[in-house]
Amino acid sequence: MRIETSVTRLLGIDLPILLAGMSWVTSNAALPLAVSRAGGLGVIAAGPMYPEALEEAIDTVRRGTDRPFAVNMPLYRKGAEEILDLLEAKRIPVLIASQGGPQKYLDRFKAIGTTCMHVVASEAHAVKAAQKGVDGLIVVGGEAGGHPPAELVSTLVLVRAVAKATQGKIPLVASGGFADGNGLAAALSLGAGAANFGTRFIATPEAGVSEGYKQAVIDAGVADTRTVGRGLGMIRTLSNDFAEEMAALELAAAPEERRRAVFSASTLKMAAFDGDLARGKLEAGQSAGLVGRLMPAGEIVAEIARDYAVCIGDLPQPAE
Structure with missing residues (x-):
């Protein structure tokens, strides 16, 4: 199945399904590789990784697929410059940067052809990042796990506000509260070109966290x-x-x-x-309550796509 949107065209992927970069959960090769193979965008979370482990993960994903993948880079992390140098040398296809300004990385990565996406949590930051020249934005709402925006504005409201503020001039990814195909349909209806799925992928065999952590998400x-x-x-x-x-x-x-x-x-x-x-x-995000079982990551991607197709087919159509 293919679902074409502004984001799938930008990233060269089949499905508007992105794996959220989550420290420890996606700080490996197995989970990002499974998502990229299934047609989404797999994301390696560089936050807690030593340079050697990060390089090995990048190489493993590259050996396992010719599909695009990304590295999520929190710009505040210790040794950020060393990691950015590594990512530049590896010529990663997609960089997703968070917790810092685009000026720290944009010119050097665009010069080597890397697609640069920036994580934002407000209209003002979205507009500024777009003006700096990033290729796409990941808009994080209050339902998200990890570090949601301080104001806790819901994804439903924030993504729509950013879409209006940026006037459709830049591809958007909605993040926070998505776990299934119905959520993907909701994200696209807001003006986003894809949805970021984080908590759902904690409950996978490939996630790099303890089994107890995975079960806690399933039980929530x-x-x-x-x-x-x-x-x-x-x-x-x-x-x-x-x-x-x-x-x-x-x-x-x-x-x-x-x-x-x-x-x-x-x-x-x-x-x-x-x-x-x-x-x-x-x-974990509020979408933990929508996660009911452990599933392989590739099967989750396929299920999200199938359920999306069913959802949009069931939506009421305007009467003539």
Whole structure:
């Protein structure tokens, strides 16, 4: 199946389905490779990766498919310049940059033919990034796991606002709250050319996180996430002992020093790699409540595409 949109044309992919770059979850070759092979865009999350591991993952994906793939690069990470040098040397097909300005990378990567997409969480940032010359935007709404926008504006509203602000002049990817084909149809109806799927792909054999983390996502309901750490690098996480303690401190207006100590003592690695489901940061989006079972990543891509076709076929048509 092929679904042609502004984003599929930009990226050279068959389906407007992007794997969200998620630290640890997609910091490997297996999951991005499976998504790219299935016709979407697989994304390697460079955030927690050492240069040697990142290079190996890029090479493995390249050996496994001739389809496009991307690397997600948080520009604030330690050793960012070294990683950018590596990505430039590897001449990756697509760069997805977040948490920094396009001026840090744009000219050098466009000069080698890399498609450059930038993650934004507001209309103002979207317009600025578009004016800088990025090739596409990933618009993250409040439902998203990890680091949603501070204002928590829903994807439904934010993507539509960015589409209006950019006047259809740049391809958009909607991110936050998508788990199935109906969500993809909703994203495209807002003016996006694709949807970013993150939490859904945590529940896959290929995801690089602990089995307990995957099961926690499967077991979660739509109301089982919460945002904590406002002013400290706010995250959306599944409820656990860490999240409950943070929420209680915030409700009590505890001193920043106390809140920061608790927030910093917990890490995503604790949950993702060490399997500490009580005290680790179990980052996940509200769409966890739409995830019901573990499935291979390639099958998920195919299911999303099939369900999208059914969804749009079932939509009421205007009466004459």
